[in-house]
Structures are given as C-alpha cells and as structure tokens.
Amino acid sequence: xxxxxxxxxxxxxxxADTGVGTRPGGLRERxxxxxxxxxxxxxxxxxxxxxxxxxxxxxxxxxxxxxxxTFFNYFTSKEEVLVPWAPETxxxxxxxxxxxxxxxxxxxxxxxxxxxALDTAMSGEVWRDQALVLRDHPELIERVVxxxxxxxxxxxxxxxxxTDTSPEDPYVRLVGASAITALRVAVQTWQExxxxxxxxxCLEETFERLRHGLRPPHRH
Amino acid sequence: xxxxxxxxxxxxxxxADTGVGTRPGGLRERxxxxxxxxxxxxxxxxxxxxxxxxxxxxxxxxxxxxxxxTFFNYFTSKEEVLVPWAPETxxxxxxxxxxxxxxxxxxxxxxxxxxxALDTAMSGEVWRDQALVLRDHPELIERVVxxxxxxxxxxxxxxxxxTDTSPEDPYVRLVGASAITALRVAVQTWQExxxxxxxxxCLEETFERLRHGLRPPHRH
DNA sequence: CAGTTTTGTGCAGTCACTGCAAAAAGACAG
DNA sequence: CTGTCTTTTTGCAGTGACTGCACAAAACTG
Numbered sequence: 001x002x003x004x005x006x007x008x009x010x011x012x013x014x015x016a017d018t019g020v021g022t023r024p025g026g027l028r029e030r031x032x033x034x035x036x037x038x039x040x041x042x043x044x045x046x047x048x049x050x051x052x053x054x055x056x057x058x059x060x061x062x063x064x065x066x067x068x069x070t071f072f073n074y075f076t077s078k079e080e081v082l083v084p085w086a087p088e089t090x091x092x093x094x095x096x097x098x099x100x101x102x103x104x105x106x107x108x109x110x111x112x113x114x115x116x117a118l119d120t121a122m123s124g125e126v127w128r129d130q131a132l133v134l135r136d137h138p139e140l141i142e143r144v145v146x147x148x149x150x151x152x153x154x155x156x157x158x159x160x161x162x163t164d165t166s167p168e169d170p171y172v173r174l175v176g177a178s179a180i181t182a183l184r185v186a187v188q189t190w191q192e193x194x195x196x197x198x199x200x201x202c203l204e205e206t207f208e209r210l211r212h213g214l215r216p217p218h219r220h
Numbered sequence: 221x222x223x224x225x226x227x228x229x230x231x232x233x234x235x236a237d238t239g240v241g242t243r244p245g246g247l248r249e250r251x252x253x254x255x256x257x258x259x260x261x262x263x264x265x266x267x268x269x270x271x272x273x274x275x276x277x278x279x280x281x282x283x284x285x286x287x288x289x290t291f292f293n294y295f296t297s298k299e300e301v302l303v304p305w306a307p308e309t310x311x312x313x314x315x316x317x318x319x320x321x322x323x324x325x326x327x328x329x330x331x332x333x334x335x336x337a338l339d340t341a342m343s344g345e346v347w348r349d350q351a352l353v354l355r356d357h358p359e360l361i362e363r364v365v366x367x368x369x370x371x372x373x374x375x376x377x378x379x380x381x382x383t384d385t386s387p388e389d390p391y392v393r394l395v396g397a398s399a400i401t402a403l404r405v406a407v408q409t410w411q412e413x414x415x416x417x418x419x420x421x422c423l424e425e426t427f428e429r430l431r432h433g434l435r436p437p438h439r440h
Numbered sequence: 441c442a443g444t445t446t447t448g449t450g451c452a453g454t455c456a457c458t459g460c461a462a463a464a465a466g467a468c469a470g
Numbered sequence: 471c472t473g474t475c476t477t478t479t480t481g482c483a484g485t486g487a488c489t490g491c492a493c494a495a496a497a498c499t500g
Binding site: 188210212 | 323324325327359360361362363365369383388390391393394395397398400401402404405408409412421425426429430431432433434435436437
C-alpha cells in the first residue's frame with residue numbers, strides 16, 4: 001500500500017512528535033497530551049514554589065507520577081517547560097503571515113500575527129506561572145531563547161514569502177527580529193504595569209514606537 | 221593598617237575578578253591574563269576544529285595545559301569563551317552613552333556606542349573564530365545570550381541617565397533592545413556578504429532602516 | 441486473540457559544574 | 471634569603487542534567 005498517507009510508518013516516533021496522521025480521539029493521543037501537560041504543570045508549579053534551581057527533574061517526575069526518563073521524551077531540557085509557544089504556533093506563524101492582506105506593511109503583518117500568537121499563549125493554563133518564573137529568574141531566558149528564535153525564523157520566512165524576497169534579505173530579517181524584540185519588551189512592560197493594563201495595548205504602543213523610527217517621545 | 225588601599229584584603233578573590241587595585245605590571249596579573257587567554261584560544265580553536273559538542277572541558281584544559289578545575293575559575297560555562305565582549309566593554313557602555321552629545325537622539329547614541337564596542341570586539345584575536353563558531357552552531361547562542369542582555373542592560377541604563385528617565389521606561393527599553401537586535405542582524409548580514417563589505421556599513425544601514433520606521437524599501 | 445506500533449521505564453554511562461581544602465606560587469617586609 | 475601573607479591552582483568527591491539502549495507495558499489493528 002504505497003499510496004497510504006504514511007509512506008514510512010516503520011520509523012519509531014518519539015512521544016513528543018505528534019505524528020501528522022494520528023487521530024485526535026485515540027487513547028494514545030489523549031494520554032500523551034495528558035502526560036505532557038502533567039509534566040509541564042508540575043514543573044512550572046514547583047519552579048514557582050521553590051525556585052527552578054532547587055527543583056530536580058526527579059522532583060518534577062515524582063510530582064507528575066512518571067519515570068524520570070520519560071521527562072526527556074517530552075522536553076529536551078528541564079527549562080523547556082517554560083516555553084510559552086505551542087510547537088504548532090511556531091509552525092503556523094509563517095503561513096499566517098502569508099495570508100495577511102497583501103497591501104499590509106510587513107511590520108503590521110508581524111504585529112498582527114504575533115498578537116494572535118500571544119493570545120494563544122495567554123490562553124494556556126500555565127502562561128501566568130511561566131511568565132512569573134521567567135520574570136523572577138532572568139537567567140532562565142538562556143534556555144528559552146531558542147524557541148523565540150524559532151518563532152522569529154518562521155516569522156521571517158512568512159515575511160519573505162509575502163514580499164517575494166528571501167529569508168536572508170536584510171530588511172526582512174530586521175523586521176522579524178525587531179518584531180520579536182518588540183514582543184519581548186511589550187510583555188516586560190506589561191508585567192510591570194497596572195493590573196488592568198491590556199497586553200494588546202502594550203504591544204500596539206511598542207510597535208507604534210517602532211513605526212515612528214524610535215524617535216524620542218515628546219516632552220510636555 | 222586600616223588606611224591601606226584595600227580595606228578588606230582578607231576576602232579570597234577568584235582569579236576571574238581582576239581586583240580593582242591590582243597593579244598591571246605584576247607577575248600574577250600577567251599570568252592570569254595569559255591563562256585566561258590560553259583557555260579561550262584553546263577552546264575556540266578546538267570548537268572550530270571538531271565542533272563544540274565533541275570538545276570537553278578536559279580537552280580544552282589539556283590543550284591549554286592547566287587543570288580542568290581551573291577552567292571554571294575563569295569561565296562559568298564551557299561556551300562562555302564565545303562571548304565577544306570584554307567584561308570591561310559591558311561595564312563601560314552606560315558611561316559611554318552618557319558622554320555622547322546631549323542633543324543626539326538616543327538611537328544614534330546607541331549606534332555610536334555599539335559601533336565602538338564592535339570595533340573593540342573585532343580587534344580581539346579570537347573574534348573571527350568566535351563568530352564562525354556561532355554562525356555554524358546557532359544552538360550555542362543560548363549560552364551567549366546572557367552577555368548580550370548584560371550589554372543591553374548597560375546600554376539602557378546609559379540611555380536612561382542621558383534622557384533623565386528610568387531604566388524601566390518603555391521607550392528607553394525598546395531603544396536599547398532594538399539597538400542590540402540591530403547589532404545582531406548587522407553582524408549576521410555582514411557575515412553573509414561579500415568579503416570587502418565593511419561591518420560598520422552594515423550597522424549603519426541597519427540602524428537607518430530602524431530610523432525609517434522599518435518601512436518597506438522602495439522597489440525600482 | 442495474535443501481531444504490530446507506540447510509549448514508558450530501568451540502567452549504565454558521560455560530562456558540565458560546584459564546594460572544599462590543601463598545595464603551589466607570587467608578593468612583600470625585614 | 472627567609473618567613474609570612476595573599477592569591478591562584480589543583481585534586482577530590484559529589485550532584486544532577488541528559489543520552490543511548492534494550493526491554494516491558496500499553497494501545498491499536500485485523
């Protein structure tokens with residue numbers, strides 16, 4: 001049956017890579033998601049409680065009731081549980097950019113797509129604790145930065161396709177990188193602002209400054 | 221002798237922190253610099269030859285002819301040898317920003333200061349190999365990102381003092397973060413450009429795009 | 441139920457990194 | 471030169487992240 005959807009189903013897949021053709025209703029799928037979520041929730045909770053340094057992978061797994069070895073079937077490092085983006089979000093980003101209106105400026109497309117990504121992230125159950133842990137332990141950014149770069153790459157690829165250039169084009173690269181930077185600064189600003197401040201507004205304001213060429217704000 | 225230059229000379233200092241009052245001519249000072257340099261040169265060279273993954277701290281120390289334990293007296297992680305900034309550069313940055321002309325726009329001050337920092341880094345003997353290793357092994361950026369954040373912090377602090385605001389001010393933060401991003405993109409672009417391209421020009425062009433609000437370039 | 445595929449687990453091993461205490465070596469006064 | 475103080479190097483023992491491998495357990499399929 002060479003015409004099957006899976007040309008090479010023989011390859012052993014790791015639990016983390018949800019095979020494309022796996023039906024969402026299966027028990028395996030549900031268990032996999034449950035395990036991943038349990039590990040992430042346990043880890044983030046313990047990080048928040050005792051500080052990331054004091055928490056070992058063994059602790060996390062004890063709390064999630066799985067074997068220590070299993071942790072690394074789902075996350076490549078202890079701190080990866082702090083990544084706010086679903087793998088799917090990163091993958092989708094380039095496509096979302098492409099399907100923005102063609103007359104829209106690249107920076108605006110980036111803002112729109114990253115805004116959606118942020119909404120998705122914030123709807124996750126662990127978002128708040130993730131953000132707090134990262135705020136209180138800036139060293140951990142090291143371990144999370146790779147996922148931001150992945151998001152940036154996807155963003156840049158989308159922008160390149162949309163503007164019919166290459167992902168190596170300096171302009172497109174700068175827009176992508178600056179957009180991610182704006183995202184980071186917006187979140188940081190938002191975290192320190194009044195509780196009723198909306199993240200969407202912080203993001204808008206930050207991108208607005210970028211559009212104004214980072215000129216100094218007016219004094220009154 | 222409480223009147224000495226060192227009020228508390230009893231504290232045990234680690235070799236990495238060059239005590240403020242140490243005379244530059246002393247044999248200790250020279251040996252310390254030599255050891256640090258030997259370790260860095262050995263590490264970067266071996267990284268370039270066999271790939272960072274295949275090189276252990278033990279290998280590095282064997283090549284530099286010091287004990288493995290000594291490595292961690294100078295660097296906090298194996299990959300820290302790839303940081304292009306001298307610790308001094310990071311420290312000086314805020315001051316350099318402050319001493320820029322007062323009428324200069326913040327983004328321009330940042331460009332000027334980062335340009336100098338880049339010149340300093342490029343004058344180092346290991347710069348080229350550092351850059352190549354980082355280009356060929358993007359995963360390692362994780363371990364270097366902290367030093368970029370430190371540079372960013374120093375930059376932001378200088379900008380805040382210069383514009384008489386606080387380092388938490390969203391505008392100042394964004395300018396600092398964007399400037400570092402521009403630096404990164406400029407270096408990346410430069411690495412892929414023709415060999416006669418000047419890094420200074422890439423930097424100028426990148427900042428120029430930022431000043432133009434990241435508007436799309438004109439089509440001809 | 442029997443066979444296949446995927447997921448969980450145990451085990452052994454490598455290696456980065458740390459604290460501690462003692463050895464080695466430079467600095468300095470007399 | 472000698473003894474003393476300070477700084478740097480080193481050895482040692484330990485923790486814990488992470489990996490490869492082989493096998494057990496569980497889920498899917500017919």
